[in-house]
Amino acid sequence: MDIYNxxxxxxxxxxxxxxxxxxxxxxxxxxxVLVAIGIPPVAANITNTIALCPGYFGGxxxxxxxxxxxxxxxxxxxxxxxxGGIAGGLLLLNTxxxxxxxxxxxxxxxxxxxxxxxPFLKKMVEARLQKSMHHNxxxxxxxxxxxxAAIYGGYFxxxxxVILLAVLGLLVDDSLIRLNALKQAISLSVNVSAAIYFSxxxxxxxxxxxxMIFGSVLGGNIGGRTATFIRPEILRWAVVxxxxxxAVIYFVK
Numbered sequence: 145m146d147i148y149n150x151x152x153x154x155x156x157x158x159x160x161x162x163x164x165x166x167x168x169x170x171x172x173x174x175x176x177v178l179v180a181i182g183i184p185p186v187a188a189n190i191t192n193t194i195a196l197c198p199g200y201f202g203g204x205x206x207x208x209x210x211x212x213x214x215x216x217x218x219x220x221x222x223x224x225x226x227x228g229g230i231a232g233g234l235l236l237l238n239t240x241x242x243x244x245x246x247x248x249x250x251x252x253x254x255x256x257x258x259x260x261x262x263p264f265l266k267k268m269v270e271a272r273l274q275k276s277m278h279h280n281x282x283x284x285x286x287x288x289x290x291x292x293a294a295i296y297g298g299y300f301x302x303x304x305x306v307i308l309l310a311v312l313g314l315l316v317d318d319s320l321i322r323l324n325a326l327k328q329a330i331s332l333s334v335n336v337s338a339a340i341y342f343s344x345x346x347x348x349x350x351x352x353x354x355x356m357i358f359g360s361v362l363g364g365n366i367g368g369r370t371a372t373f374i375r376p377e378i379l380r381w382a383v384v385x386x387x388x389x390x391a392v393i394y395f396v397k
Contacts, residue, residue: 149181151353157356158193161363166198166370167380169259170386171196171302172252178352184235187347193301194348194358196337199364200332210325218329220283221290225330228291229337232298237345242312249394255302256387259380262306269313270320286315290330297334298341306333326365 156177160170178188204211211218236244257374289311297304308327316323342348 149352149368152177152181153352154355154359158363160196161199161293161342161360161365162358163366163383164196165202165367166283166374167259167376167383168262169255169302169380169387170363170384171253171300172259172383173254174356174360175302178349179248179326182228183266183349183352184241185248186239186241186345187211189236189244189300190342190345190347191349191356193335193348193351194342194378195353197335197339198357199360200328200335202364202368203328204325204332207321207325207328210322211329214322214326214385220351221287221330222333224287224291224295224362225294225333226310226337228294229298229334230341231291232295232300232334233338233341233345234298234301235295237342237347244373249391251300251302252387252394253391258303259387260384262380263377265306266309266320267312269323270312272313273317273320286311289315294330294334298338299333301335301338305332310332318354 153174155172160174162170163173164170174196175188175192179185183191190239239247246353290308293304293307293311305327308330309324310328312318312323313320
């Protein structure tokens with residue numbers, strides 16, 4: 145990996161960290177760049193997962209007070225997230241490069257659609273919670289659906305937060321703030337478990353990971369400091385357009 149490609153990876157990580165801090169969807173920027181600089185798709189996805197992992201710690205720490213009051217729920221759900229993340233990683237490592245290359249545009253398109261409908265899904269969740277239905281779906285159902293979402297998260301991951309918030313909001317009665325905190329913790333468990341599993345796969349481009357970790361942390365810091373000056377919906381739609389554009393390019397190829 146020459147210095148120029150490392151610079152491109154670093155810039156992509158800054159952009160991804162910046163976008164994740166404000167609107168989400170950073171993978172839609174960083175993953176295509178890694179493929180463009182010559183990293184095979186599966187290895188690019190694995191490298192991207194590990195490199196962007198530190199960003200999830202910030203989200204959890206920011207809402208740790210809302211998580212401390214959900215210890216019982218965390219003990220039940222986080223092992224499912226970990227298992228799903230590993231299962232998704234196992235599925236990815238058993239997907240051939242050619243098969244994954246075929247899936248790339250569909251995965252990117254799905255992620256872009258999820259990001260586009262994020263406000264609608266959030267409003268739908270808020271509307272349901274405001275009705276105060278005072279019932280919870282059976283725990284087994286909640287865990288099963290979260291497990292499926294975690295498998296997706298370990299396999300590709302972009303848009304996982306949107307999926308988790310929709311699932312939690314539709315199946316669990318609680319405040320949106322607490323559910324969002326739970327979403328952050330599950331996302332962390334999925335990505336960290338997948339990242340640890342990937343670390344032993346032999347497909348990690350460690351020099352790229354090293355520069356991307358610094359880039360994503362730097363981008364996240366910049367995003368956090370400038371969030372009050374940037375309208376998240378504008379940035380979100382910019383990422384959605386990028387996602388759709390990249391998907392079209394892959395479809396044409």
